[in-house]
Amino acid sequence: SQQGEEDPQALSIQEGENATMNCSYKTSINNLQWYRQNSGRGLVHLILIRSNEREKHSGRLRVTLDTSKKSSSLLITASRAADTASYFCATDGNDYKLSFGAGTTVTVRA
Amino acid sequence: DTAVSQTPKYLVTQMGNDKSIKCEQNLGHDTMYWYKQDSKKFLKIMFSYNNKELIINETVPNRFSPKSPDKAHLNLHINSLELGDSAVYFCASSPGQRISGNTIYFGEGSWLTVV
Secondary structure, three states: OOEEEEEEEEEEEEEOEEEEEEEEOOOOOOEEEEEEEEOOOEEEEEEEOOOOEEEEEOOOEEEEEEEOEEEEEEOOOOEEEEEEEEEEEEEEOOOOOOEOOOEEEEEEEE | OEEEEEEEOEEEEEEOOOEEEEEEOOOOOEEEEEEEEEEOOEEEEEEEEEOOEEEEEOOOOOEEEEEEEEOOEEEEEOOOOOOOEEEEEEEEOOOOOOOOOOOOOOOOOOOEEEE
């Protein structure tokens, strides 16, 4: 069974707005990562947050982690057309593999 | 300069055929992976190799056979292709043996369509 599940499945926002997506997972983790996938391309790593961290920032990205609720959120501020992509969370409760969700598809309208 | 490169990018083939997808990484990583992404974008690990040694085999049908001639290459051979094998196959790599705290670097994907 899949470890991470993203919510919502799809999100459409206006350029300049913020986009928030959530990830829930089932078992305990060491770290949680977020990846972006542009249409027709491979996944690209965005940010990693460790299980003992609660919040992390990278540019316009803000990630939170609540291990008690087994959930994480990714916030993209001041979105741009180039942010249109699918976003995946991935967890590494197992030392040897990352388990991905099915992603949130974000469309940023100009 | 491509870090993880896989070929071919597109592959259309008939049911019952055998096909291979090749993958190479120039990052000096010790671990390589094959992931399968279905039409709903669900991404699932198939195999991982560390220094040519199989680490993970996620209950993939034995029609799928990975081969790692050296730690920079991980090829995927698929026998007797079925319609359900149609998907995007991603090769990836990461440093070290354990994934914990490490980032995975993905190739651009190979779109396999079985007709």
